[in-house]
Amino acid sequence: MGVINRMATAIAGSALAALVLMTIAAVIARYVFDAPFHWTEEVSGLLMIWIVMIGAIVTERDDQHLTIPVLVDVLPPRVQAAVSLVVTGLSVAILGYGAWLGWLLAKAAESKLTGVLQFSWFWIDLAYPVGSVGIVVFLLAKMLRDLRTLLRGDH
Template sequence: MRFFGKLVELGAALALFILVIMTIAAVFMRYFIGQPIQWTEEVSGLLMIWVVMLGGVVAERDRAHLTIPFVVDMLPHKVKRIIASLVAVLSIGLLVYMAWLGYRLAEMAQYKVTQILKVSWFWIDVAVPVGTLATAVYTLYWLINDVKQGDVGEEKQ
């Protein structure tokens, strides 16, 4: 899991780095040189979707997703454990369903191409199933890990 996590993090960081450099170059070319780079909007959209989806995976890996535990914190420990397990299982189900829908979307868009670069929309839309499946893998990993250690429902730092 460590290698997988680093690979996802590297992908997100690389996509974000390219997005920032490309945006700076596009602004410079448009406003200082007077020659806009035509393809930057398409590539920016593609990279932004990948940054968001891979960033979500990294957040799940680091357990950094936002939670609002004030209601659950008032419950007994045993009930907290049950609710935490149920939330994890429901999250995995939703993520897998979203991956399936995302793949169907990517499949339908595979012959549609972007206007300037002629890149298949498949490569843009496939970010959704990749990101949601990877997030589901980490959610399952944390659920199994917590059940083994007996600390399901405990707040993690």
């Protein structure tokens, strides 16, 4: 998991840095030199989608997704683990199905090209299945922890 952690953080950070630098360069080119970069919209859209999906992986890794634990927090640890196991299992099923549909979408868009740079929409559409699978990896690890708590009564 350490390799996945570092890789997800490095990719998201690098993409964000590239997006910021590219946006600054595009603004300067457009308003200072009156020579806009026409490709920046496509690249920034691609980077933004990938940043969001990889950011979702990192957020799941750090267990920082929005939750409302008011009711669950008052339950005993084993019941909390059981509730978490059910909710996480549903999340895995939904994300797994979404990843499959996203893969089908990406494959269907393989021959469709973007307007300016003419690269395949496959790379844009691939962000969702990759992000979903990345989240599922961390959810499965969480399910194993919850299952251990449920079976052994670990705290």
